[in-house]
Amino acid sequence: MQRMTVAKAMTECLKAEGITDIFGYPGAAICPFYDELYKSGINHILVRHEVNAGHSASGYARITGKPAVCVATSGPGALNLITAIATAYMDSVPMIIITGQVNSDQIGRDVFQEADITGSAEPFVKHSYLLKRPEDTAEVFKKAFYIAGTGRRGPVLIDVPCDVQKAEIDFEYPESVDIRSYRPSSKGNGYQIKRAAVTILEAKKPLIIAGGGLFSGNAAELMRELSEKLDIPVISTLMGLGAMPTDNERYFGMLGMHGCESAKCAVNNCDTLILLGARLSDRTSAPIMLKKGLTVIHIDIDPAEIGKSVAANIPIVGDISIVLGQLLEQLNNTVSENAVPKHDEWKAMLSQSRVDKGIKQVEKGFVNPKWFIRELNNYLPNRSIVVADVGENQFWTALNIELKNGRFLTSGGMGTMGYSLPAAIGAKTAEPNAEVIAVCGDGSFQMEMPELATCVQHNIAVKVIVMRNKYLGMVREFQTNHYGNRLYAVSLDGSPSYTKIADSYGIENMLVDSKESAKEGIKRLTESNKPFLLEVAVPEMLETIL
Amino acid sequence: MKHTISVLVENHAGVLARVAGLFARRGFNIDSLAVGVTDDVNISRITIVADGSDYTLEQIEKQLNKLIDVIKVKTLAPENMVSRELILIKVSCSPKQRPEIISICELAHGKISDISANSITIEISDSTNALNNFEELLRPYGIKEIVRTGTIAIQKGEAAVSVRN
Numbered sequence: 001m002q003r004m005t006v007a008k009a010m011t012e013c014l015k016a017e018g019i020t021d022i023f024g025y026p027g028a029a030i031c032p033f034y035d036e037l038y039k040s041g042i043n044h045i046l047v048r049h050e051v052n053a054g055h056s057a058s059g060y061a062r063i064t065g066k067p068a069v070c071v072a073t074s075g076p077g078a079l080n081l082i083t084a085i086a087t088a089y090m091d092s093v094p095m096i097i098i099t100g101q102v103n104s105d106q107i108g109r110d111v112f113q114e115a116d117i118t119g120s121a122e123p124f125v126k127h128s129y130l131l132k133r134p135e136d137t138a139e140v141f142k143k144a145f146y147i148a149g150t151g152r153r154g155p156v157l158i159d160v161p162c163d164v165q166k167a168e169i170d171f172e173y174p175e176s177v178d179i180r181s182y183r184p185s186s187k188g189n190g191y192q193i194k195r196a197a198v199t200i201l202e203a204k205k206p207l208i209i210a211g212g213g214l215f216s217g218n219a220a221e222l223m224r225e226l227s228e229k230l231d232i233p234v235i236s237t238l239m240g241l242g243a244m245p246t247d248n249e250r251y252f253g254m255l256g257m258h259g260c261e262s263a264k265c266a267v268n269n270c271d272t273l274i275l276l277g278a279r280l281s282d283r284t285s286a287p288i289m290l291k292k293g294l295t296v297i298h299i300d301i302d303p304a305e306i307g308k309s310v311a312a313n314i315p316i317v318g319d320i321s322i323v324l325g326q327l328l329e330q331l332n333n334t335v336s337e338n339a340v341p342k343h344d345e346w347k348a349m350l351s352q353s354r355v356d357k358g359i360k361q362v363e364k365g366f367v368n369p370k371w372f373i374r375e376l377n378n379y380l381p382n383r384s385i386v387v388a389d390v391g392e393n394q395f396w397t398a399l400n401i402e403l404k405n406g407r408f409l410t411s412g413g414m415g416t417m418g419y420s421l422p423a424a425i426g427a428k429t430a431e432p433n434a435e436v437i438a439v440c441g442d443g444s445f446q447m448e449m450p451e452l453a454t455c456v457q458h459n460i461a462v463k464v465i466v467m468r469n470k471y472l473g474m475v476r477e478f479q480t481n482h483y484g485n486r487l488y489a490v491s492l493d494g495s496p497s498y499t500k501i502a503d504s505y506g507i508e509n510m511l512v513d514s515k516e517s518a519k520e521g522i523k524r525l526t527e528s529n530k531p532f533l534l535e536v537a538v539p540e541m542l543e544t545i546l
Numbered sequence: 547m548k549h550t551i552s553v554l555v556e557n558h559a560g561v562l563a564r565v566a567g568l569f570a571r572r573g574f575n576i577d578s579l580a581v582g583v584t585d586d587v588n589i590s591r592i593t594i595v596a597d598g599s600d601y602t603l604e605q606i607e608k609q610l611n612k613l614i615d616v617i618k619v620k621t622l623a624p625e626n627m628v629s630r631e632l633i634l635i636k637v638s639c640s641p642k643q644r645p646e647i648i649s650i651c652e653l654a655h656g657k658i659s660d661i662s663a664n665s666i667t668i669e670i671s672d673s674t675n676a677l678n679n680f681e682e683l684l685r686p687y688g689i690k691e692i693v694r695t696g697t698i699a700i701q702k703g704e705a706a707v708s709v710r711n
Contacts, residue, residue: 118560119560119563122563122564122567123567123571126614127614130559130560147614179614180617180709181555181556181614181615181616181617182614302612303608303611304605304608304609304611304612307601307604308605
C-alpha cells in the first residue's frame with residue numbers, strides 16, 4: 001500500500017498490466033496524468049489527431065493480442081476518439097481508452113471542453129467507467145483490462161475527471177478480479193463437440209470459414225491442424241485473412257461481396273459449414289442464408305453472434321483455442337488412422353473454380369495495382385504486416401497479397417477510411433522488427449497524412465504505399481453501376497503531390513508509373529529501414545475486382 | 547408478440563441508460579419498463595415488456611447478457627407469472643356522478659385515492675388487460691389524466707429470479 005496521486009496510480013496500473021507504449025494527445029483535463037507519464041518510463045507516442053491514437057492502439061493490440069492504450073483529453077479530444085473506438089468495437093479489438101474529464105463538481109454544467117464521453121461512446125464500447133471515487137482507481141483499471149482482454153475482446157473506456165487525477169489515495173494493484181456479472185465461457189459444451197465431430201466426419205463436402213476470431217483467440221494453428229487432419233478446404237473472411245497461409249493447397253480464397261469465385265463456389269456447394277470465429281456480416285452471409293439443407297457448425301466466443309446472421313445447427317460457445325482443442329481431441333478419439341476422410345474430389349472441384357483473369361495491360365504512365373501487389377509479394381519477408389485502408393485499395397491488396405506467417409490488418413466491420421497509416425504505426429511499434437506496410441488510396445491517405453510526422457518524430461519505419469487514382473474509386477464505381485454513371489463528389493482534383501508531401505516531412509519517397517520504376521520503388525521501399533512513401537500511379541477508372 | 551423480461555442489474559449510476567440505449571439502437575420495441583431495488587441494495591431489477599418475434603427475443607436476451615452490469619436475464623412464461631401494473635386515473639366527476647363511479651371502482655377492486663369538487667382519482671393494481679378494460683369503463687366520464695407504472699412481474703411457485711440461484 002503506497003500513498004500517491006490517482007494520476008501516478010494510473011501509470012502504476014498501466015505498468016502492472018505490462019504496458020510499455022501508449023498513443024495519445026494531451027490537453028488541459030488530462031495534464032495531471034501526463035505529468036506522471038513522463039516520469040513513468042512508458043513510451044508515449046504523440047499522434048497528430050486523436051482518432052489516430054485510437055487506430056494506432058488498435059494496430060498495436062491486434063499484433064500483441066493484448067489490450068493497448070490510447071489517451072486523450074476531455075471534450076473534443078475524447079470525441080475525436082469515437083470513430084476509432086467504434087472501429088475497434090466492430091472488429092473486436094482489445095483497447096483501453098483513457099480520457100480526461102472536467103472537474104467532478106463541474107460535470108453536467110456545459111463547462112469548457114466538457115463532453116459526456118461515456119454516454120457518447122456507449123454504443124461502441126464493451127464497457128466504460130466514469131472514475132468518480134479516487135479510491136476506485138486500481139479496481140477500475142484492473143476490471144477494465146480484464147474486460148477488454150477476455151471473452152469477446154473490445155474497447156473499454158475510463159473517463160477520469162481532472163480533480164480525481166490530482167486526489168491522493170492509498171494504492172495497491174489487485175492481483176485478481178472477479179466480476180459476478182461477467183464470466184466469459186471458455187470450454188465448449190461436450191455434447192455439441194461430439195455432435196460436431198460426428199457431423200464433420202460424415203460430411204462429404206465440409207468447409208471451414210476462418211474468421212478474425214482465430215487471431216483474437218490465438219487459434220490459427222489449431223484451425224490449420226483441423227484442416228490438414230481431415231482434409232477440409234478453408235476459405236476466409238476479410239478479418240480472417242492469413243489465418244490459413246494463402247499458398248496452402250486447401251485454401252480457396254476470401255468470401256464476401258468482393259470475394260473470389262472459388263470461395264463463392266465453396267459456399268454454394270458445401271454440405272457442412274464450420275464457422276470459426278466469424279460473425280458473418282451482411283457482406284458475407286447472403287449466400288449462406290439462402291442455402292437449403294446445409295449443416296452449420298458455429299464456434300464463437302459471443303453467444304449473441306450465433307444464430308444472428310446464419311442459423312446454426314450445432315452452436316458451440318467458447319474460447320476458440322479451447323474449443324478447437326476439444327474438437328481435435330474428440331476427432332482423435334473417434335477416427336481411426338486408416339479411416340481419415342479424404343476430400344480429393346471436393347478439392348478438385350474447388351480448384352477448378354479458381355479464376356485468375358490474369359494481369360491486364362494498363363496504359364502507359366500507370367501501374368496495374370493487382371500486378372503491383374503481386375510484385376510486392378516477391379520482396380516481403382514471411383513475417384510481414386500489411387495494413388490495407390478502405391476502398392478499392394483494400395481489395396486490390398486483400399485479394400492479391402500472399403500471407404505465410406504474416407498478418408493482414410484492415411478496418412473490416414466499420415470500413416473506416418484513414419485506418420491504415422495509424423494502425424501500421426501501432427503495429428510497427430508493437431513489432432519493430434517486422435516489415436510493416438500501409439497500403440492506402442489517395443482518398444484515405446489524405447485523411448491520415450498528418451501521421452507522417454508521428455513516424456518521423458518517433459522514428460517509426462512504416463512503409464506507405466499510396467495507390468493514387470485521383471478518385472474515391474469505390475464510390476465512383478458504385479455511382480457507375482447503380483446511379484447511372486453520374487459521377488459526383490468523387491474526383492480528388494486539387495490533391496497535392498504525395499512525394500512532395502513526403503519530401504517536406506523529410507521522408508524518403510518515390511513516384512512509380514511503370515513496371516520498371518515500380519520494381520525499383522518496391523526494392524527501395526523494402527530495403528529502407530526508415531519511413532518510406534511510394535506513390536503508385538494507378539489508372540483512374542480501374543474497378544475493384546481486377 | 548409481448549415478452550416480459552426480468553433483468554437483474556448492478557445498482558450503479560448509468561445502468562438504466564445502458565439498457566435503454568441497447569433497446570433503442572438495436573431496434574427492439576419497449577412497451578413498458580419498470581425499475582426498482584431488490585432485497586439486495588446493490589442489485590436493481592428492471593422489468594421490461596417488449597414486443598417482437600422469437601428471434602428478436604433471443605437477440606434481446608443475448609445482447610442484454612453482454613452488458614457488463616447485467617447479472618441475470620430471464621423471460622417469464624406468460625402462463626407461469628403474476629404480472630401487475632399500478633394505474634392512477636383522474637376522471638371528471640360531478641357530485642351527482644360520484645356514486646356511479648365509486649361503484650365501478652369497487653367492482654374493479656380499485657381504491658379512491660383523492661376526491662375534489664369535480665374530479666376523482668382512483669388507483670388500481672392489476673394486469674395490463676384489466677387496467678385497459680377499466681380505463682374504457684371510465685372513458686365516458688372524461689379522463690383528465692392517467693399515470694401508469696409499467697408492468698412488474700414475478701414467477702408463480704417457488705422459482706425466483708435472483709442471484710442466489
